Amino acid sequence: MTHKPSSRIRPLIIVEAANPALTSAALVGWSCAQAISKVTDAHIVTEWRNRDDFLKAGMVEGRDFTAINNRRLQHLSWSLASKLSRKGSFSWSLYALFSNLVYPFFERKLWHAFRSRLEAGEFDLVHRVLPLSPTTASWIAPRLKKIGVPFVLGPLNGGVPWPKGFDDLRKQERDGAGRLRTLHRFSRGLSKTRESASAILAASRTTLREIPSQLMQRVVFMPENAVDLEKFPLNPKTTHSETSRPLRISFVGRLVALKGVDMLLTAAAPLVRSGSLHLDIIGDGPERERLQKMVADEGIAAGVSMDGWVPHAQLGSRLRKSDLFVFPSIREFGGGVVLEAMALGIPAVVLDHGGPPELVPPGTGYVLPMTTREDIVSRIRQLLTELKNDPAQLKSAGELAQAHVRKYYTWEAKATQILEVYRWVLGLRSTKPDWGTPMGFVHTQDSVVQAVDTIPESLLVPGHGF
Structure with a gap:
């Protein structure tokens, strides 16, 4: 696919769990998709449970987003994790495990809904922002590769090991299911996902270390988080220098x-x-x-x-x-x-x-x-x-x-970074974007106070x- 220099890129953005009314990964997915939409002609795909909150936020169904109904299986994964969790302490590692098992059914429904439009060239690429988990395989990635539609994966983050000396907290968090995470290395579906991706966004050095060396030329380091300037404006901070106040x-x-x-x-x-x-x-x-x-x-x-x-x-x-x-x-x-x-x-x-x-x-x-x-x-x-x-x-x-934060971590900055990844994937820039690993550290070394x-x-x- 080719673009005129002035044309806007048309991504199909997958954010299965994105929701403007929630926090954590759901809010990250929503904010990221919204930021990308401001610099591209994007269409967003989410799960049906988020539909009402998308509409309340002013999104127009059909024009701005599509909601895929996979509620029954999604509810099943939540119910199983809840029942197997210790009373008063929900096991997020169990939920992640069950979510990985049901997520492919969401992508199957997405494929059926968008296949003809993808084959017709209505979208320039597909970008899966959520799930953030680097162990969640994509069912549609190899199919997109087969029809010549670039696939961007990430930012991916997860797999941070427990530090030594805190085994008591690991037991308290009931992270036994997390030990099964190492099995993802043997997942053929995950291997196909990575091999089919035109670009992989790694959100942490932990995730970066898990990506096979032969795929590193496709990897861009980019943490998933950014700041909403309406809630956290970059106004000068009034700092007190007196030692008499607490x-x-x-x-x-x-x-x-x-x-x-x-x-x-x-x-x-x-x-x-x-x-x-x-x-x-x-x-x-x-x-x-x-x-x-x-x-x-x-x-x-x-x-x-x-x-x-x-x-x-x-x-x-x-x-x-x-x-x-x-x-x-x-x-x-x-x-x-x-x-x-x-x-x-x-x-x-x-x-x-x-x-x-x-x-x-x-x-x-x-x-x-x-x-x-x-x-x-x-x-x-x-x-x-x-x-x-x-x-x-x-x-x-x-x-x-x-x-x-102003240079690298506003949602506006994040959208610009992702847009450069899109341009690279589509052949509109010759070099892979690189803001350092960790992002921006090299540019602050001379500014240490x-x-x-x-x-x-x-x-x-x-x-x-x-």
Whole structure:
């Protein structure tokens, strides 16, 4: 297929689980598809359960999107995962396993609905944004290859291993089904999917390492998350430099054991007790009652806010009150909330494992080694103490964080990046797009703020600056 230079590309975008009213992967899929639609003549395909929310968001069925009815099998996968999960703790690894089994039926129905239009050349390419899982095979990928329609896969993210020393949390999360994930290496369907793809978007280095070396020439590194500027505008952050006021730090996320909120509470407790720090924990989940008991036992209730969930549209105004965002999750695939804090000019503290450290270049935040629970608590406490005594450095880090988000991680920037992938796949550019691995890190190496000299080297990951 060929294009005139001025013509708009016509992608068929698959986002089976996308929904503007939800969060996590569902919201990522929706936001990504919407962003792509602004720079292309796209048509979106989703599952029927999302239809009403698409219509409420102003989408026109038939013109803007098509809803495929695979509800019965999708409900079956959810029901099985719910029944087999431990009471009060839904097993997402089980749900992913069952979803992988039923997803091909969705693509079969999609193929029947769009085959004639694809064969007629109505679409220039097909891009599957969701599912994000790198273990979900595509039933239509080899069929698209057979009729000469390019297939773009991803961003793909998943498979982050459990860190050593946290086996108790793995058992608590009931991730036994996750051990079966290694079987995907023997999946012929997954091999055919990758071999049929014209481009594979890898959202993390973990996923990148799983892709066979002979396919690397088709791979572009691109994390799946980005920032909605209507909710998290890139306005200058007002940063206080006085040490007399409490340092305000925040956490946002599900209150489950792997998020490490208990480590944050333990680390922050002495500073909260002394009036030097205020901690805002935003979220809800099965750990909430235990965490509230920790707060009471430590005698720090006056300096800790724990009010439950905040609607995503209101999260920005709540976060903006913070000086620092601390996200000590021990096993995180993406970490979109880290970008949202950075967009507000709030530097983030993350652990060097999974997706979050790939979003925090040198100078924009603080990446601490993934070590033992006790060592992590000690490093967080030391860092909070240093920043309390010298909060002025947060201003420079916050400005660099905003600049990084502005260049690489708005949905507008993401759409431009994906458009360049489309152009490459369609032969409209000769070289594969490359923004670095991790994205944008190479461009920030010369911009590390001088404040790094004030942080003890023992706290930081070697070679990562902050």
